[in-house]
Amino acid sequence: MKRVINYSAGPAGIPLEVLEQARDEMLDWNNTGCSVMEVSHRGKDYDALHMGTMDLFREVAGLPADYHVLFTTGGASMQFLMLPMNYLGEGKEADYILTGNWAQGAAKEAKRYGKISNPANMEVEAGSGKFVAIPKQGELKLNPNAEYVHYTSNNTVEGTQWHYIPDVKGKPLCCDMSSDIFSRPLDFTKFSLFYAGAQKNLGPSGVTVVAVKDEFLAKAHDGLPAMLGYKSYQDKFSMHNTPPCFSIYILNLVLNWIKKNGGLEAIGKMNDKKQKLLYGMVDNSKGYYKGLANTDSRSSMNIDFKLPTAELDDKFVKDAKAAGIVQTKGYRSMGGIRLSAYNAVTIKDVETTVQFMQDFMAKNPA
């Protein structure tokens, strides 16, 4: 089968050149006569890759030297747990802004470790699980006693995205960037801590990157279990036990791909063009395609919309697949269509998709 246009929400597409390099190096990586999966993490070859990937991440993000890059496992869900465990405890409080399903998930785990307040809760109706918008700066009611403020920069399920970095009045700002990290230029120095499961814009599942400013890292609790304390990851450069080496290797190749393609400035322009094409199609369809998120809160990564009927949604998914455009079905709680146009989706892929949407609409009137 030939390669498809892949809108998976995650694990998601990986740039073709990255996969080709991984394929070509599978039996002999870095002239070792082994796969990268087969070398000791204590050896010089892997060590250079590992430390080099941390440096490359800092370079792509434009992070100064006072940030540590940590490689953890268990996805963003493990960070839902590690962040509060490392900073909260008896009598401590934290702010969690609720903008979607995963933001709620983060807040839920945090409640085990402290008192959680919500500067904004964007759930349309309590218990509905429905979210369509990002709060405005003026709507945020910050808790002066919070140890930190946490938010989710892009809501994968709901197709909404923050288009500004909230001003949290000097509190440490923490962010789950799993589904839009490195999709655009951003002043990453505004964050005390940010994290991302790799499986959307950074590579395969299996590794989660956590970037932490040293002054915030210094405040993390001591004496936590080695696998859960940020300080053990810092102390041993995330090598206190065997790291997920292959996922880190692909992360390295993806970071190099971003760099080679002009860095976040160029990537941001590409994604901007992609989202304009896709939302342009939705907005010019005279209501045939109906976007699910509020216009000003739309995500450039996850484009959620519905067709006139659920039957047409299903036919869209089926016909798209036949046309080589796959994984377009919306999240189970949302229905409709979700096009996750992460970094590896090209402008050409999007142009092909827009043409398909045009044709589908013509052939299948409401």
Add this chain to the structure above:
Amino acid sequence: MKRVINYSAGPAGIPLEVLEQARDEMLDWNNTGCSVMEVSHRGKDYDALHMGTMDLFREVAGLPADYHVLFTTGGASMQFLMLPMNYLGEGKEADYILTGNWAQGAAKEAKRYGKISNPANMEVEAGSGKFVAIPKQGELKLNPNAEYVHYTSNNTVEGTQWHYIPDVKGKPLCCDMSSDIFSRPLDFTKFSLFYAGAQKNLGPSGVTVVAVKDEFLAKAHDGLPAMLGYKSYQDKFSMHNTPPCFSIYILNLVLNWIKKNGGLEAIGKMNDKKQKLLYGMVDNSKGYYKGLANTDSRSSMNIDFKLPTAELDDKFVKDAKAAGIVQTKGYRSMGGIRLSAYNAVTIKDVETTVQFMQDFMAKNPA
């Protein structure tokens, strides 16, 4: 460079056919037009792989239907934490048999959650970190109040291995099998829980397999954080968040490779032949090669020995590398040589190595 003979202690060698298949499927797995890294873990293709790998693991182990197979992350180190967190607590006790560095590591984390007793502590001198033997059944002093008994079936650092399954008088038996799992036939039904980081005999780092008997799983604590409670892995078949898909894919290929090669019976015979060749060389070297573990406790997986001088140890590592035999250096606390002859090391590899050892000894007299 051509493929080398790889004695890495972990991440370790992977069967060549497995790597070749992974290479060939890198751009198009299972006729999806995507890499296995690029498909949603909620889709039918990945789901079949994931569930099929659990079944295959049970089949290779000969486990009955009342065992669950869980896929976790964070290596065996995360299990050092999860096991006691799931079963201990205020006033609870557990037995940890100490036979090496990693057994100590497991016991150390367990102390956070309960009172830990040691049916045997094989450290040669307290605080020395030196271990050379496995205790005999009669030496085990079991704690009648223990919730479970934990041991480490193979000690990767020290080159020792249990050659029997201890009788723990009806207590749930738990075992870290990271470095000898599926190296030989074993009655896995004797265990209430066993686990292994994949990166020695099962595939790449990034996934840890935990097999648990249902009656023991039922006793795990409820209400733990989703990423740390065994029951959340059970409830969602280890899909409550994105699993480390690529590592599980390679695990699947390795399990199929074991099955195709005759299962554990045949693998055990191969490993037995390999260890006889290597220890035979050591024992017939008139003391030139000196084994580090007690003879009756020797590991078939990690063959540790020293040459007459530290200089000759270094020369051995260097000359072996030049001869295409790599990663032979001993663990940092042990010195000397460690040949980790896991499943992917072939009899032919070992024969080549024995010839090299013979030649080296002749050329470099003590």
